[in-house]
Amino acid sequence: MEIKDLLQDRREVILKKWFDVLLQTYPEETSRFLRKEKDPFSNPVGSAITEGISGIYQSILDGVDIKEVSPFLDRIIRIRAVQDFTPSQALGFLFLLKGVIRDVLLKEISKRGLDEELHTIESRIDDIALIAFDIYMQCREKLYDLRATELRNMTYRLLERANLTKDLGNGQEGVSD
Amino acid sequence: MAKAKTKTPKPEELAKIDYSPPEKHWTEVPVEFRPGTYCYGARPKYLEEVDMPNPREWQPYEDDWKLPENWKEIVLEGMEDRLNKYRTFRLFMDICVRCGACADKCHFFIGSGDPKNMPVLRAELVRSVYRKYFTTGGKLFGKKAGARELTMDVFKEWWYYFYQCTECRRCSVFCPYGIDTAEITIMGRELTNLLGCNTDWIAGPVANCYHKGNHLGLEPHTIQSNIEMMCDDIEEITGIRIEPTFNRKGAEILFVTPSGDLFGVPGVYTCMGYLMLFHELGLDYTWSTYASEGGNFGFFTSNEMARRLHYKIYAEAKRLGVKWILGGECGHMWRLIHQYLDTWWGPADFLEVPKSPITGTVFENAKSTKMVHVVEFTADLIRHGKLKLDPSRNDHLRVTFHDSCNTSRGMGFFEEPRYVIKNVCNHFYEMPENTIREKTFCCGSGSGLNASENMEIRMRGGFPRANAVRHVNQKYGVNMLANVCAIDRAALTTLMQYWVPDVEVCGVHELVGNALVMTGETERTMDLRLEELPGKEEEEEDV
Ligand code: SF4
Ligand code: SF4
Numbered sequence: 001m002e003i004k005d006l007l008q009d010r011r012e013v014i015l016k017k018w019f020d021v022l023l024q025t026y027p028e029e030t031s032r033f034l035r036k037e038k039d040p041f042s043n044p045v046g047s048a049i050t051e052g053i054s055g056i057y058q059s060i061l062d063g064v065d066i067k068e069v070s071p072f073l074d075r076i077i078r079i080r081a082v083q084d085f086t087p088s089q090a091l092g093f094l095f096l097l098k099g100v101i102r103d104v105l106l107k108e109i110s111k112r113g114l115d116e117e118l119h120t121i122e123s124r125i126d127d128i129a130l131i132a133f134d135i136y137m138q139c140r141e142k143l144y145d146l147r148a149t150e151l152r153n154m155t156y157r158l159l160e161r162a163n164l165t166k167d168l169g170n171g172q173e174g175v176s177d
Numbered sequence: 178m179a180k181a182k183t184k185t186p187k188p189e190e191l192a193k194i195d196y197s198p199p200e201k202h203w204t205e206v207p208v209e210f211r212p213g214t215y216c217y218g219a220r221p222k223y224l225e226e227v228d229m230p231n232p233r234e235w236q237p238y239e240d241d242w243k244l245p246e247n248w249k250e251i252v253l254e255g256m257e258d259r260l261n262k263y264r265t266f267r268l269f270m271d272i273c274v275r276c277g278a279c280a281d282k283c284h285f286f287i288g289s290g291d292p293k294n295m296p297v298l299r300a301e302l303v304r305s306v307y308r309k310y311f312t313t314g315g316k317l318f319g320k321k322a323g324a325r326e327l328t329m330d331v332f333k334e335w336w337y338y339f340y341q342c343t344e345c346r347r348c349s350v351f352c353p354y355g356i357d358t359a360e361i362t363i364m365g366r367e368l369t370n371l372l373g374c375n376t377d378w379i380a381g382p383v384a385n386c387y388h389k390g391n392h393l394g395l396e397p398h399t400i401q402s403n404i405e406m407m408c409d410d411i412e413e414i415t416g417i418r419i420e421p422t423f424n425r426k427g428a429e430i431l432f433v434t435p436s437g438d439l440f441g442v443p444g445v446y447t448c449m450g451y452l453m454l455f456h457e458l459g460l461d462y463t464w465s466t467y468a469s470e471g472g473n474f475g476f477f478t479s480n481e482m483a484r485r486l487h488y489k490i491y492a493e494a495k496r497l498g499v500k501w502i503l504g505g506e507c508g509h510m511w512r513l514i515h516q517y518l519d520t521w522w523g524p525a526d527f528l529e530v531p532k533s534p535i536t537g538t539v540f541e542n543a544k545s546t547k548m549v550h551v552v553e554f555t556a557d558l559i560r561h562g563k564l565k566l567d568p569s570r571n572d573h574l575r576v577t578f579h580d581s582c583n584t585s586r587g588m589g590f591f592e593e594p595r596y597v598i599k600n601v602c603n604h605f606y607e608m609p610e611n612t613i614r615e616k617t618f619c620c621g622s623g624s625g626l627n628a629s630e631n632m633e634i635r636m637r638g639g640f641p642r643a644n645a646v647r648h649v650n651q652k653y654g655v656n657m658l659a660n661v662c663a664i665d666r667a668a669l670t671t672l673m674q675y676w677v678p679d680v681e682v683c684g685v686h687e688l689v690g691n692a693l694v695m696t697g698e699t700e701r702t703m704d705l706r707l708e709e710l711p712g713k714e715e716e717e718e719d720v
Contacts, residue, residue, distance in 0.1 A: 042287070082288075082633045143675070146629075
């Protein structure tokens with residue numbers, strides 16, 4: 001039996017544990033809500049996490065394909081990039097999977113002598129973390145980009161006819177609505 | 178094998194970070210002003226222009242907010258005043274049973290995961306202080322009775338969370354007691370304003386509006402030339418030259434729209450829709466370059482400021498001698514007209530009850546305010562078969578509709594926009610039921626939070642809305658998010674660019690303008706964005 005089969009067999013247990021430890025990065029009241037509410041529209045964060053980690057997990061089993069794994073990473077990282085997290089906190093959820101896999105499978109892995117394979121799996125997680133870092137940066141850059149575009153959109157006509165108003169463009173001006 | 182095992186680093190070593198948040202009671206965690214989560218502090222010039230207290234340079238992330246020495250007294254007195262004046266405020270302070278029904282209904286909580294964004298906790302920020310100073314239990318038992326001292330940290334926490342509530346009222350829909358946390362935020366913001374702690378993004382438009390009549394402080398010639406520029410575009414699209422009038426005395430109708438429609442993208446396309454519609458009808462109406470703003474950021478400052486800024490629309494109607502007022506696609510303008518105007522200024526008796534000159538419909542619902550929503554007006558025209566429409570000109574669009582918080586929960590306006598959209602578009606798809614109509618999710622940028630420096634907060638708060646849009650985008654290929662609010666048009670555009678970049682944003686009257694068959698027009702090859710209409714020629718037959 002390969003480690004892939006083990007991971008496949010115990011998929012549900014591992015995903016559930018991963019979901020749980022990921023939720024622990026949120027305050028208790030929040031993680032309770034994220035776990036409990038099943039409607040994907042009332043609980044979009046919870047449902048994005050569920051969807052995301054399941055796709056990422058599959059990619060770890062199959063071997064990492066950047067195209068395939070990116071949308072799933074994006075699902076979670078786009079959210080965490082705007083929540084109250086430092087970059088390492090935002091992306092740390094990926095490394096949590098290592099602990100979960102060991103928790104669930106370590107005994108069996110040693111028993112079957114699959115440590116080398118475990119190592120492969122763990123380095124796949126590292127590879128994914130690198131992709132995740134790029135996605136995180138793209139999200140952050142997008143935020144800065146949006147700030148600039150929005151101000152331009154808001155005053156589009158005026159900028160077209162430059163010099164019609166004073167005081168524009170220092171990013172602090174009252175151009176609301 | 179055993180070798181490999183020792184080589185593999187433990188996961189804890191890979192990331193030596195404690196991912197769990199600190200386990201402290203919420204009352205003991207002071208707020209941290211991280212960039213992206215707050216708006217800049219109001220500049221003194223804006224406060225001075227409207228006689229607001231304590232004008233000075235300050236920023237929320239600074240330790241010293243430069244408050245007057247007796248700040249605490251001012252706030253507590255302000256609170257007492259308002260508890261006596263507004264029955265709802267006192268009631269909402271007293272009657273919450275902490276059932277939690279509202280807790281997970283706020284888009285800011287859902288998107289941020291920050292428990293203090295639960296409406297019940299947001300209210301508790303003030304309620305705890307209320308208990309301490311205004312209830313016997315709180316005075317006697319203090320912390321045990323859920324009471325807490327008003328300290329500088331508490332005041333800063335108020336500020337952080339009251340400028341992180343869009344006053345959208347979604348929570349109130351779910352509260353068995355009808356507690357409206359938006360009202361508590363409104364009171365909270367009033368109290369911060371007693372110490373000169375408004376945001377710059379709100380205070381600027383307030384000052385500009387007071388002096389020039391609109392948020393950006395546009396002067397009459399600028400407004401006029403902007404509208405004329407739209408007429409140039411309309412001429413290019415339809416071959417028809419429209420000549421709107423400005424400040425014309427004796428017109429039957431005064432038209433007022435948020436100024437975002439006059440100079441912002443995509444608001445200008447909505448405005449082109451209005452211009453085309455009114456021209457086609459031959460409506461006897463005028464623009465005003467003074468009442469040139471439907472929005473009212475006074476409402477996000479204090480009741481008194483809202484009242485003060487609001488009246489210009491009516492003063493202008495009086496000056497021009499019009500019979501009634503037609504209002505554009507705006508959100509909070511309508512909440513104010515619908516829920517506040519009569520209390521502030523009484524019925525507008527110098528105007529006539531609005532009657533559509535085209536269909537003869539009398540708008541009984543506007544009997545007191547004399548102001549009709551343009552979507553209502555257009556729905557009535559369509560209902561009476563007064564418009565020639567070619568919805569296939571919107572066939573390149575697959576449209577969904579976002580109910581703005583203010584028009585939906587503030588005035589029960591659900592059917593008219595949908596009716597209009599379905600008549601001017603062939604492809605319309607609803608978002609899931611628990612995200613529309615009275616349960617609509619806010620854009621995350623209302624109530625003056627549509628600044629750019631607080632982008633993270635806006636993206637968090639807008640996520641539940643964006644998530645529902647993403648769903649119809651994936652399921653039905655929706656590529657256009659229609660709405661009837663100027664803040665939405667600007668804010669949802671940004672929101673979509675972050676979360677669902679395939680989807681664009683428009684006002685309902687942009688869709689009307691696309692579909693409207695105008696007398697004497699040349700064949701349309703472009704939509705109102707001056708973009709080519711795909712495959713128009715072949716489809717013409719089917720209509
Ligand atoms: S009014 Fe809206 S933003 Fe404010 S607490 Fe309620 S749901 Fe949240
Ligand atoms: S739903 Fe109403 S009563 Fe229940 S916790 Fe929220 S505000 Fe209080």
